[in-house]
Amino acid sequence: MALSITKTHGSQNDILVIDGAPTDHFAQPDIARAVGLMCDRRRGFGSDGVYFVADHGDGTAQAWFYNPDGSAALLCGNGMRGAGRLLLDRHQAESVVLHTGPYAFTVRAADTTSHGVRQVAVDLPAVDFTPAEPIVAQAEGSFVDQLLPAFHPSRRVTALAVPNSHLVSVVDTYDEADLVATGTRVATTPDVFPIGANVSFVLPLAPAEVFIRTFERGAGLTLSCGSGVAASRAVLSRLGQVAPEQPVVIRNPGGIARSWLQPEGDVWRPVLEGNATKVYSAQVDPQVLLGDGPVEYVGEAYLDEVNAFAALNSENRKVLQEAGISLTDV
Known part of the structure; x- marks a missing residue:
């Protein structure tokens, strides 16, 4: 079964969103290898991570996120924007819920900007200043400032x-x-x-x-x-x-x-x-992603969305430049 992939981005944090659970397409030991090739910017599609999304068909879905090195993570907030937007479009809904691990994320449609940029709002889980698994070793209670x-x-x-x-x-x-x-x-x-x-x-x-x-x-x-x-x-x-x-x-x-x-x-x-911007969509044979690349694919580009965001972000970059912030793009 071909992999259906949509490249999305939230604030240019570009994430590949794939229909189905990871084990629908890959054996468990192969997931990290496939993710690594997909995220590779020379040999693969190029991205900051991969969301696998199993749509339940009722406005809810189960989601799994992987970093470019193949490690699993509980959350990618910007990636959730893209994954949620695709579900909003598919179900023509005002809100959808994505489950990942023990958490549920509500994604709601938000106003489109004057540039024509589609936006969403994601309700994230509560922040925790005293997590059960300490972030700083031997820290007792909160570790603040x-x-x-x-x-x-x-x-x-x-x-x-x-x-x-x-x-x-x-x-x-x-x-x-x-x-x-x-x-x-x-x-x-x-x-x-x-x-x-x-x-x-x-x-x-x-x-x-x-x-x-x-x-x-x-x-x-x-x-x-x-x-x-x-x-x-x-x-x-x-x-x-x-x-x-x-x-x-x-x-x-x-x-x-x-x-x-x-x-x-x-x-x-x-x-x-x-x-929550769509960049392009494509399909690829999962077996190709277990090789060494480069990955070849044919897809559909969403140039209107890409150009609308570029106009919005040019204004943002001007503000940062005027603030004297020196940046290296990645």
Whole structure:
């Protein structure tokens, strides 16, 4: 059975969405190899990860996410935008629910921008500042706004789960080389960070407007990280910099989004709103993905959607340039 693949992106965090469960197409031991080739930007399709989505046919689905190195992850917030948008279109619905692990994610249709960019809003699971599996070894209770030399010699950091693990620093200047070095330290210091973590630097630009960039576990520096946005948004409120319900404009190198928190009892549930753009769709024989590539395919490109987003993001990039933020595209 051919693999039906749609390349999507949320803030240029490009994710391949595949119909069906991973084991519908590959034996369990082969999944990581196939994902690695699909994500390879020279030999495969090129992406920041893969979502497999088994549609239940009733507006709900089961989803599995894999990083480019083939490792499984509980969540890719930007990828959830693309996967959810495809289900919204298929069922002509205003909202759908995707299940992954023990979590359920509601994806709702949001306003289309003046540029013609389709947007969705994703209701994410509650953030957890005291996760059962510690992000920082031997940390007792929450780890909020603390110095930790193994992380960085001078930047304070907050640890939280969204539900995947994150380390967030609010900074007064942005240094990309410093972010890469910090993310690399976290990835290579398992005695301090036993489960690894995504690392985000957050630079306030104006009231209720910030720049965020994330060094992702298993992927490295990316143009945007949806769960990194949600984690960073929660940290801003935990540090008292903005009220939970206040929508905050989020600028990434890959695009612009908004995020806010929904208080429910003593927890916060983040909402991530932004583009969910289709790039192209294609079909490929699964056996091809167990070879060495390059992968050859014929597909349909969605140029109107690609061009509409390009116009929107050119405005975002201009704002970042005027703010003096120096970036390396990936």
